[in-house]
Amino acid sequence: MAEYHVPVLLRESVDGLDIKPDGDYLDLTFGGGGHSREILRRLGAGRLMGFDQDEDVLPNIPEDERFVFVNHNFRYLQNFVRYYGWGQVDGILADLGVSSHEFDEAERGFSFRFDAELDMRMNRRSVLKASDVLNDYPEEQLLSIFRNYGEVENAGRLVAALLKARQEKAIVSSDDLYRAILPCVPKMKEKKYLAKVYQALRIEVNGELDALKEMLVQTAKVLKPGGRLVVITYHSLEDRIVKNFFKTGNVEGKEEKDLLYGRVNNAFELVNRKIIVPSEEEIASNPRARSAKLRIARKVEE
Numbered sequence: 001m002a003e004y005h006v007p008v009l010l011r012e013s014v015d016g017l018d019i020k021p022d023g024d025y026l027d028l029t030f031g032g033g034g035h036s037r038e039i040l041r042r043l044g045a046g047r048l049m050g051f052d053q054d055e056d057v058l059p060n061i062p063e064d065e066r067f068v069f070v071n072h073n074f075r076y077l078q079n080f081v082r083y084y085g086w087g088q089v090d091g092i093l094a095d096l097g098v099s100s101h102e103f104d105e106a107e108r109g110f111s112f113r114f115d116a117e118l119d120m121r122m123n124r125r126s127v128l129k130a131s132d133v134l135n136d137y138p139e140e141q142l143l144s145i146f147r148n149y150g151e152v153e154n155a156g157r158l159v160a161a162l163l164k165a166r167q168e169k170a171i172v173s174s175d176d177l178y179r180a181i182l183p184c185v186p187k188m189k190e191k192k193y194l195a196k197v198y199q200a201l202r203i204e205v206n207g208e209l210d211a212l213k214e215m216l217v218q219t220a221k222v223l224k225p226g227g228r229l230v231v232i233t234y235h236s237l238e239d240r241i242v243k244n245f246f247k248t249g250n251v252e253g254k255e256e257k258d259l260l261y262g263r264v265n266n267a268f269e270l271v272n273r274k275i276i277v278p279s280e281e282e283i284a285s286n287p288r289a290r291s292a293k294l295r296i297a298r299k300v301e302e
């Protein structure tokens, strides 16, 4: 059986949590459980709460009484920490995006490598699929998605091609989509172009950027003073949000200064000034790690 997911920047990210053996930690993106297992290995009597909205991860859950699993979106993290009666935690890890499992299972519809239904939901209890976006969204909204979430250069032409195709026949499968947009796809950069189109759809279907923003805002409340926030991003949109949040303490990236001393009101300080990226060896053994960027922050003492 193919491996569920190879964890990226494993040592560097778990080092970033600065694990205290008796501390409480959150892994917001459990996936194959690679990061969670490493956190548990370094914990003594401490505890770990793992989140993932995809129920395919259930067989990966470790049998370990220090571990609690939450099969929900991490945008509700504060509620779940409260629900389980935990106080503030010592560290939070988020390894964003989709897992290799989600990407490689044809019927999940995340990849243009397979002809499959255009689904792309991480959480299959939710309603909106990529095919709904393509068939039901109005022109302006499609334009905004492909421009803002995919940074697709010829988004106008792409959307015109989609509107024309869907008048004739609903766009249900990846083959339907490919046929519809073929005239817009640059011949020499086909894979890159399709990757952008799929990224845009996936971000919309899963509300990824809103979930990320909501999660980041809650981390400031859920972490203890001195606690660590460790985030791995895989594309520039999510990385910009994390970078702004770490720098200013808000997701808009607006520097708010306190009136008396002129200091920036930020609950976090950077642990690494330079972002951490995978080594050449890691990228050679796991090419999917190539776009990863690791940022680590510490909640300031009150």
Ligand SMILES: C[S@@+](CC[C@H](N)C(=O)[O-])C[C@H]1O[C@@H](n2cnc3c(N)ncnc32)[C@H](O)[C@@H]1O
Pocket: 005, 006, 007, 008, 028, 029, 030, 031, 032, 033, 034, 035, 036, 051, 052, 053, 054, 057, 072, 073, 074, 075, 095, 096, 097, 098, 099, 100, 122, 211, 212
């Ligand atoms: C890159 S993988 C994490 C891999 C994991 N660190 C490992 O070592 O196997 C991201 C995982 O987070 C989940 N995920 C992404 N966004 C989420 C969200 N907003 N709420 C809950 N889970 C999410 C995905 O379903 C996927 O399984």
